[in-house]
Amino acid sequence: MGFKEEIQRRRTFAIVSHPDAGKTTLTEKLLLFGGAIHVAGAVKSNKIKKTATSDFMEIERQRGISVATSVMGFEYQGTKINILDTPGHKDFAEDTFRTLTAVDSVIVVVDAAKGVEAQTEKLMKVCRMRKTPVIVFVNKIDREGKDPFDLLDEIEEQLKIKVRPLSWPVGMGKRLNSVYNLFDKKLYYFSAEDKTKIEEPISFKDLNDPAVDATINDFAEKLREDVELVDGVYPEFSNEEYLNAETAPVFFGSALYNFGVKELLESFIQIAPSPRPSEAIERTVDPNEEKFSGFIFKIHANMDPNHRDRLAFVKICSGTFKRNTNYLHVGMNRKLKFSSPTAFMAEKKSIVEEAYPGDIVGLHDTGNFKIGDTLTEGEIMNYKGLPSFSPEMFKYIENADPMKSKQLAKGIDQLMDEGVAQLFTLDMNGRKIIGCVGQLQFEVIEYRLLHEYGAKCRYEQATLHKACWVKANDTAEWEDFKRRKYKAVAKDKHGRYVYLAESAYDLQMAQSNFKSIEFYFTSEF
Numbered sequence: 001m002g003f004k005e006e007i008q009r010r011r012t013f014a015i016v017s018h019p020d021a022g023k024t025t026l027t028e029k030l031l032l033f034g035g036a037i038h039v040a041g042a043v044k045s046n047k048i049k050k051t052a053t054s055d056f057m058e059i060e061r062q063r064g065i066s067v068a069t070s071v072m073g074f075e076y077q078g079t080k081i082n083i084l085d086t087p088g089h090k091d092f093a094e095d096t097f098r099t100l101t102a103v104d105s106v107i108v109v110v111d112a113a114k115g116v117e118a119q120t121e122k123l124m125k126v127c128r129m130r131k132t133p134v135i136v137f138v139n140k141i142d143r144e145g146k147d148p149f150d151l152l153d154e155i156e157e158q159l160k161i162k163v164r165p166l167s168w169p170v171g172m173g174k175r176l177n178s179v180y181n182l183f184d185k186k187l188y189y190f191s192a193e194d195k196t197k198i199e200e201p202i203s204f205k206d207l208n209d210p211a212v213d214a215t216i217n218d219f220a221e222k223l224r225e226d227v228e229l230v231d232g233v234y235p236e237f238s239n240e241e242y243l244n245a246e247t248a249p250v251f252f253g254s255a256l257y258n259f260g261v262k263e264l265l266e267s268f269i270q271i272a273p274s275p276r277p278s279e280a281i282e283r284t285v286d287p288n289e290e291k292f293s294g295f296i297f298k299i300h301a302n303m304d305p306n307h308r309d310r311l312a313f314v315k316i317c318s319g320t321f322k323r324n325t326n327y328l329h330v331g332m333n334r335k336l337k338f339s340s341p342t343a344f345m346a347e348k349k350s351i352v353e354e355a356y357p358g359d360i361v362g363l364h365d366t367g368n369f370k371i372g373d374t375l376t377e378g379e380i381m382n383y384k385g386l387p388s389f390s391p392e393m394f395k396y397i398e399n400a401d402p403m404k405s406k407q408l409a410k411g412i413d414q415l416m417d418e419g420v421a422q423l424f425t426l427d428m429n430g431r432k433i434i435g436c437v438g439q440l441q442f443e444v445i446e447y448r449l450l451h452e453y454g455a456k457c458r459y460e461q462a463t464l465h466k467a468c469w470v471k472a473n474d475t476a477e478w479e480d481f482k483r484r485k486y487k488a489v490a491k492d493k494h495g496r497y498v499y500l501a502e503s504a505y506d507l508q509m510a511q512s513n514f515k516s517i518e519f520y521f522t523s524e525f
């Protein structure tokens, strides 16, 4: 197979959802179709959600599992599918955001009863920023849920994207009868008896076919009405609008009952994009370019605390990646060679000789990589990452063991390179503040500093509202600001100035008193 065909047949995507909507279950069913796993329950993903916050062993165990499930590659009908796993726990939302930089499309799972939930909205924001094509899977229709039209309105409003249903539920909950595929005009029967069985669909010429009435009896009239309404309300599905991230096709199903999943997968293969061009600061890079390039979107620490070795995940953006070949680490301006790059197929990891755009390769790393680093064949260019978002919680981090200050500094440095949390250093005295999305992140940091670096830390509450990246347009006013707000001026890990506002009121005051300074909740603007 030629290089171009290899790229064309790849689909690299993530499944995202609010916890409990069914992301893990859906992932597992897709893997079952791909023959990548053989029994349900094989993927427990890196779910930490049901664990008590301080159950560290559980966190560690799950971190271990998540290496295996970080990327799940499999072949289906000649397509190479790469599913990138994302943590289910909301405290690790940043991890998920970063993973979204490495995918070409996304499947969003929405619970039919709960509708669009908070975490889904946040994730969609990132998809919109990057214009990532999105398919919505409305899950759990085997349970009583909201009316499908209401759900579509909710998705459209809250996820701020136009929708186009491509399948339609016939009945719901206890009365779930079937799903009608508006794309291929086939009816898929629901059977609650056997969760692994997939019924053969029934085709009709059109919905007025008397066979429809004979098949689904009482449901026929309602289905005809619904479909008429769907066709009246929603314009015809346009693949181009989907690829431009303007419209999200919507499917209905039940991941638990393996219902609607095959249609989702088969439509996905047809419509989802193969690897798309990637944006570097210097230029746009086409996947078909001959020369290899890629970026690190995730770093995974080794489970064994005696080995400081880590696995850096590189997304291949262009060209062919080859084992034992010198590549330029642009940030360090150093050539590196990888003797055992790892590919992820199904449940197995294996050393890979070559990989193509869309693929993810794990590189063993002893501390050279940071999230966002670019590798090339020699070109000086830097892939654009995702901006940092203001954290929600802040704590001073202090050394609790004076004998281990070096270890602590190194530990904090490396964990921040991994993207575990954000670090702000106060300008006035060099005090360090860790910013997180959730409490669990602080606990993981403390635990890992101790177990991997032998360093003890102590936290002290920092009552802060937001971290705002600043753009100073007037040097004199900026100097004045720094003087007057000296207690709240800090730098982020990249040396960018940040104003740590204590309250929304403080921020408002700063905005009105310093008109030439712009304040942003993200690090790029």
Ligand code: G4P
Pocket: 017, 018, 019, 020, 021, 022, 023, 024, 025, 026, 088, 139, 140, 141, 142, 143, 253, 254, 255, 256, 257
């Ligand atoms: P997540 O990864 O998005 O957090 O969700 P997950 O797949 O773990 O699903 C959350 C719960 O919802 C699980 O039940 C799962 O069995 C259930 N579920 C998923 N899809 C469906 C569906 O289509 N219909 C119904 N009725 N339930 C579904 P649990 O009891 O919390 O966990 P478990 O003990 O079954 O694993």
